[in-house]
Amino acid sequence: MHLDHSHDGPAPVSADAHRPDGRRRALRVGLGGPVGSGKTATVAALCRALRDQLSIAVVTNDIYTREDAAFLLRNAVLPPERIQAVETGACPHTAIRDDISANLEAVEDLEDTVGPLDLILVESGGDNLTATFSKGLVDAQIFVIDVAGGDDIPRKGGPGVTTADLLVVNKTDLAPYVGSDLARMAGDAKEQRGELPVVFQSLRSDEGVARVAGWVREQLAAWAA
Numbered sequence: 001m002h003l004d005h006s007h008d009g010p011a012p013v014s015a016d017a018h019r020p021d022g023r024r025r026a027l028r029v030g031l032g033g034p035v036g037s038g039k040t041a042t043v044a045a046l047c048r049a050l051r052d053q054l055s056i057a058v059v060t061n062d063i064y065t066r067e068d069a070a071f072l073l074r075n076a077v078l079p080p081e082r083i084q085a086v087e088t089g090a091c092p093h094t095a096i097r098d099d100i101s102a103n104l105e106a107v108e109d110l111e112d113t114v115g116p117l118d119l120i121l122v123e124s125g126g127d128n129l130t131a132t133f134s135k136g137l138v139d140a141q142i143f144v145i146d147v148a149g150g151d152d153i154p155r156k157g158g159p160g161v162t163t164a165d166l167l168v169v170n171k172t173d174l175a176p177y178v179g180s181d182l183a184r185m186a187g188d189a190k191e192q193r194g195e196l197p198v199v200f201q202s203l204r205s206d207e208g209v210a211r212v213a214g215w216v217r218e219q220l221a222a223w224a225a
């Protein structure tokens with residue numbers, strides 16, 4: 001069993017909103033969720049939606065490869081110097097929750113080399129439903145699930161579904177084909193999360209990532225205030 005140690009010991013690094021040089025550091029937003037739910041696709045869409053107004057960088061976590069970073073590079077969502085890959089080895093959740101040093105190094109390195117930055121998106125590697133980010137690594141987290149993974153996932157709960165700052169239910173375009181009941185997913189998510197927000201989206205639709213991008217803008221406004 002893995003415990004979240006972020007409450008022990010010294011204050012998490014991210015509790016300090018300023019860099020050593022006194023500038024405000026970037027808001028760090030984590031994206032977690034099961035393999036294939038659409039995290040990389042959401043990161044790519046967010047970069048496209050926000051890159052003209054904001055200075056953005058991305059850290060990807062892959063188990064053995066740099067696939068996600070390679071995808072973002074191939075699709076030219078950001079200049080290459082703004083994308084860093086962390087190879088996590090067999091335990092992807094450890095790198096975002098327990099031993100966050102490689103990820104912290106990546107975000108700090110990005111701020112040093114391409115900063116000043118407004119926003120750093122950190123995509124986790126392949127998780128199960130229990131993986132959440134340490135509060136020492138990110139300021140806010142998005143948990144991405146998809147309708148094809150089964151419409152009982154919100155009901156099953158787990159810390160990602162119940163506590164993430166934003167729950168994204170992706171691939172709503174596939175619901176008719178896989179027999180997922182979106183109303184039921186919405187009701188179960190509400191029951192698990194209370195007032196915490198949930199966005200249903202399809203990246204194949206015209207609206208795409210717009211509501212998640214709006215949520216990120218709200219987080220940034222609160223961060224800057």
Ligand SMILES: Nc1nc2c(ncn2[C@@H]2O[C@H](COP(=O)(O)OP(=O)(O)O)[C@@H](O)[C@H]2O)c(=O)[nH]1
Pocket residue numbers: 033034035036037038039040041042170171172173174201202203204
């Ligand atoms: N139909 C559909 N496919 C999607 C959507 N979002 C992502 N995908 C596809 O789902 C697959 C996995 O997405 P990816 O972002 O790599 O998932 P990750 O493992 O969570 O990073 C890719 O083939 C995407 O093109 C969506 O909204 N609708």
Ligand SMILES: [Mg+2]
Pocket residue numbers: 039040041068123
């Ligand atoms: Mg990915």
